[in-house]
Structures are given as C-alpha cells and as structure tokens.
Amino acid sequence: MRTIVITGGTDGIGRGLALRRLAEGERVVVLGSDPAKGARLLQEAVRLGAGERAGFVQADLGSVARSRAVAAELAAAHPAVDALVLGAYRYNPARVRTAEGFEQTFALYVLSRHLLAEGLRGSLERAAGTPVILSLCGVGGIKAGTIRWDDLQREREPYRAGRVTMQGARANDLLGVSFAERHAGGRTRYVLYNPGFVATGMTQSLRRPMRGLTKAAAALFAQPVDRAVGPIAALLDRPPAGPLSAFFRGRPVGLDRPEFDRANAARLHAALLSLLGEPALE
Ligand SMILES: NC(=O)c1ccc[n+]([C@@H]2O[C@H](COP(=O)([O-])OP(=O)(O)OC[C@H]3O[C@@H](n4cnc5c(N)ncnc54)[C@H](OP(=O)(O)O)[C@@H]3O)[C@@H](O)[C@H]2O)c1
Numbered sequence: 663m664r665t666i667v668i669t670g671g672t673d674g675i676g677r678g679l680a681l682r683r684l685a686e687g688e689r690v691v692v693l694g695s696d697p698a699k700g701a702r703l704l705q706e707a708v709r710l711g712a713g714e715r716a717g718f719v720q721a722d723l724g725s726v727a728r729s730r731a732v733a734a735e736l737a738a739a740h741p742a743v744d745a746l747v748l749g750a751y752r753y754n755p756a757r758v759r760t761a762e763g764f765e766q767t768f769a770l771y772v773l774s775r776h777l778l779a780e781g782l783r784g785s786l787e788r789a790a791g792t793p794v795i796l797s798l799c800g801v802g803g804i805k806a807g808t809i810r811w812d813d814l815q816r817e818r819e820p821y822r823a824g825r826v827t828m829q830g831a832r833a834n835d836l837l838g839v840s841f842a843e844r845h846a847g848g849r850t851r852y853v854l855y856n857p858g859f860v861a862t863g864m865t866q867s868l869r870r871p872m873r874g875l876t877k878a879a880a881a882l883f884a885q886p887v888d889r890a891v892g893p894i895a896a897l898l899d900r901p902p903a904g905p906l907s908a909f910f911r912g913r914p915v916g917l918d919r920p921e922f923d924r925a926n927a928a929r930l931h932a933a934l935l936s937l938l939g940e941p942a943l944e
Contacts, residue, residue: 663715664791665689665740666898669723669778670749672699674862675798675894678887679747682895684712691717691740693732693750695724723750723774724758724766726938733781743785745898748775748797751830753867757821764937765815767823771830776837776934779852786850793850794901796894797838800831801854801908801915807832809926814933832921835908839927842906851901854908854915855894859884885911 666683670676671692680690684707694700700718707716721732736743751771758766764773779795786793800807807828810816816826838852861884865876893912901907908915908922935942 664744666745668747669693676749678891689715695722724770729774729777742788744789767826796853799834836927836930840931858911860890
C-alpha cells in the first residue's frame with residue numbers, strides 16, 4: 663500500500679486528491695490548520711471504508727517551527743513515503759506577520775514547502791516505487807510575478823496580496839529547480855504543477871467585490887476539482903523520468919524557460935537557509 667502525504671489536503675484540490683487516493687486503496691495523511699475540516703475529511707474517509715488508511719495532522723504551516731516539527735513527526739511515523747503533495751496555501755488580503763516574524767504568505771507558500779520537502783526526503787527515498795514531490799503552484803507560462811531579491815518578504819513596500827502570491831509562485835518553481843539540482847543523485851522526482859483555474863473554496867478569503875467576481879468567473883471558467891485531480895493522480899502514478907518536470911493542466915512546460923533559472927534557484931536556496939538560520943551545507 664502506498665503512502666501519500668498532502669499538505670492542504672483538507673480542502674479544494676488537495677481534498678479531492680486525498681479522497682480519490684483513499685477510494686483507490688492508498689494510505690493518505692492530510693495536513694491542514696483547521697481541525698473541523700480535518701474531522702470532516704476523516705468522516706468522509708470512514709464513509710468510503712477507508713477510515714483506517716486516513717490520517718489528519720493539524721498544523722499551521724505558516725509556522726516554521728511547526729513545519730519543521732511536523733516534517734520530523736511524519737518522517738518518524740512513515741519510514742517510507744511514496745508521494746508528497748504540497749498544496750497548502752491561503753490568500754491573505756492584508757499583510758499578516760506570523761508570531762515568528764515572517765510574512766505569512768511567504769512562510770506558508772515558500773518556507774514550509776522547502777522544510778517539508780527536505781524533512782521528508784529520507785522517507786521518500788525509501789519508497790518502493792518511484793517517489794515524487796508534486797508542488798501545486800504557479801508555473802506554466804504565467805508572466806506575472808517577480809522575486810524581490812532585496813526584500814523577499816516585501817516589507818519595504820505597501821502590501822499587495824497578488825504580488826506576494828505571484829512571487830510565491832515564482833519561488834515555488836525555484837524550490838523545485840533547487841531540490842532537483844542539490845539531490846541530483848536521489849530517486850525522488852519533483853513535479854511543478856499548475857492546475858489552472860479550479861473551482862475551490864480559495865475564493866472565500868478574497869475581499870468583496872473580488873470574492874463575488876471570482877466566484878462568478880469560477881462558475882463560468884473554472885474546472886471542477888474532480889476533473890482537475892485526474893492528471894495530478896496520473897503524474898503520481900507515473901512520475902516523469904527526469905528529476906524535475908513542470909506542467910500546466912496536464913500539459914508539459916519546457917524547463918528552458920527563465921522561471922527555472924538555476925542560478926536564481928541557488929540564490930533563493932541560500933536566502934532561505936539564511937532566513938531559517940540553517941547552515942549552508944550544500
Ligand atoms: N484553485 C485554483 O484555481 C488554483 C490555481 C493555481 C494554483 N493553485 C494552487 O493549488 C493549491 C491548492 O489550491 P486550492 O484552490 O485547492 O486551495 P483551497 O481550496 O483554498 O485549500 C487550501 C488548503 O490549504 C490549507 N491551508 C491554508 N492555510 C494553511 C496553513 N496555515 N497551514 C496548513 N494548511 C493550510 C487549507 O486547510 P485549512 O483551511 O484547514 O488550513 C486547505 O486544505 C495552492 O497551492 C494553490 O496555489 C490553485
């Protein structure tokens with residue numbers, strides 16, 4: 663039985679994927695910050711006859727300490743992990759500074775994804791099949807988004823939710839590049855996946871009138887979660903051969919694009935280690 667860990671597995675795309683994998687007989691551990699959503703997911707798992715294969719870990723992944731701890735707990739509990747899906751994200755209409763002093767979108771979307779991928783790498787490497795990390799992110803030819811190298815947490819400018827989100831998406835691309843470069847001898851594949859516009863509860867955290875407008879647009883243009891999950895599940899079943907790959911709604915994206923620049927990936931990695939107070943070993 664394969665084991666799949668899904669951050670943001672209590673809602674939206676992550677939840678759809680979790681339920682699908684549970685229905686198919688796999689062991690699934692989902693992470694989310696809201697215990698009520700976790701409980702609902704577990705109830706649904708019981709209804710599917712998969713209660714014993716479902717796990718929920720309550721964790722605010724906007725916390726560096728909690729992300730580190732939960733990665734260590736999961737690694738201890740699951741010596742082998744077949745897939746890690748990084749899907750936790752929240753749109754913050756206003757700037758939020760975490761108790762640890764980080765800008766929350768950056769902490770959740772970038773720092774926590776780095777910590778979970780590194781923290782679970784040992785378990786992934788022990789998987790019987792081909793282990794894979796799949797990051798649900800912003801890759802796929804989207805022009806928006808720049809990385810402000812001298813101000814990664816955008817502290818020296820007025821807060822713009824779209825800007826921090828799109829910078830996070832760019833950074834997620836680079837996390838994949840950096841992981842594949844630094845662990846080139848490993849077995850774990852890294853897949854960057856932009857699902858396109860998907861009808862999820864993500865609109866709930868938007869402010870009016872954006873919330874209403876985005877919901878209306880979603881009703882017209884967004885894919886339902888069930889359809890969006892199909893190509894993601896297929897990639898987990900048959901990860902691409904290369905250490906890094908990128909997709910937009912199931913279609914491959916060339917890795918020669920500027921957003922996958924190796925020097926920028928190394929630069930981001932060095933910046934993250936410095937922010938996290940970790941030694942630069944690699
Ligand atoms: N939907 C789209 O159109 C779209 C398009 C492109 C990319 N994506 C990407 O796909 C991923 C999933 O998006 P979605 O639309 O499915 O999102 P969603 O429905 O809003 O679900 C987000 C998930 O993240 C979890 N989460 C949020 N804050 C968290 C925190 N501090 N700690 C732990 N977990 C947290 C939520 O659980 P709790 O509420 O319990 O914390 C929830 O399970 C995201 O990375 C997003 O950037 C989505």
